[in-house]
Amino acid sequence: MPVLERLLYRSKATNTLGSLHLFNMLSEARAKNAMLGITGHLLYTEEVFVQCIEGKPEAIESLWHSLQRDARHYDIELLARGPLEKRRFSDWSMAFSSYPSLNRFNMPGFFAVDKEGMSAEAERCAKA
Ligand SMILES: Cc1cc2nc3c(=O)[nH]c(=O)nc-3n(C[C@H](O)[C@H](O)[C@H](O)COP(=O)(O)O)c2cc1C
Known part of the structure; x- marks a missing residue:
């Protein structure tokens, strides 16, 4: 078994999520990820999630x-x-990129997307 694995998926949000829902979801996810030794990145734009998890x-x-x-x-x-040699998001239990308007609570590890709906972190997450 490899030491580290990375998984990337895309999904659609069931409901449109606002700042509060996202803040709560991320807080919960980060607490569990810290316990499981998982790091990664979540992108949320146009009601679509793209998430990579590594651990x-x-x-x-x-x-x-x-x-x-x-x-x-x-x-x-x-x-x-697939297997991963080195974590890409070792600094974050779950970095999060989305529209600045969805960061009303100034959460740490938030990255604003540009006009194309991307951030440097989201690109790092998605690259092969
Ligand atoms: C888009 C999305 C991303 C999520 N990311 C994480 C995550 O990184 N870590 C995590 O523990 N839970 C995450 N969750 C929540 C999990 O789906 C799940 O509710 C949580 O891990 C508790 O799982 P359990 O009910 O099997 O204990 C995410 C949920 C959604 C919808």
Whole structure:
């Protein structure tokens, strides 16, 4: 088994999410990720999520199961999964990129997307 694994998926938000929902979701996710040793990045634009998670294969498998059961998103599409030599987001239990208007609570680890709906962090997450 590889030491580290990375998983990338895309999904659609079931409901339009505002700052408060996103803040709460990220706070919860970050607490659990810190316990599981998971790091990564979540992008939320146009009601679409793209998330990469990285960590020990057992932790990734467990979170992947939880994510697939979560009714807050649907049409979950696995884009990539494989071994990883070095974490790309070692500084963040879950970095988050979205529109500045969705960061009313000034959460740490927030990155504003540009006009194309991208940030440097989101690009780092999505690259092969
Ligand atoms: C788009 C999206 C991203 C999520 N990201 C994470 C995450 O990074 N870590 C996490 O623990 N939960 C995350 N969650 C929540 C999980 O789906 C799940 O509710 C949580 O891990 C609790 O799982 P459990 O009910 O199986 O214990 C996310 C949910 C959504 C909708």
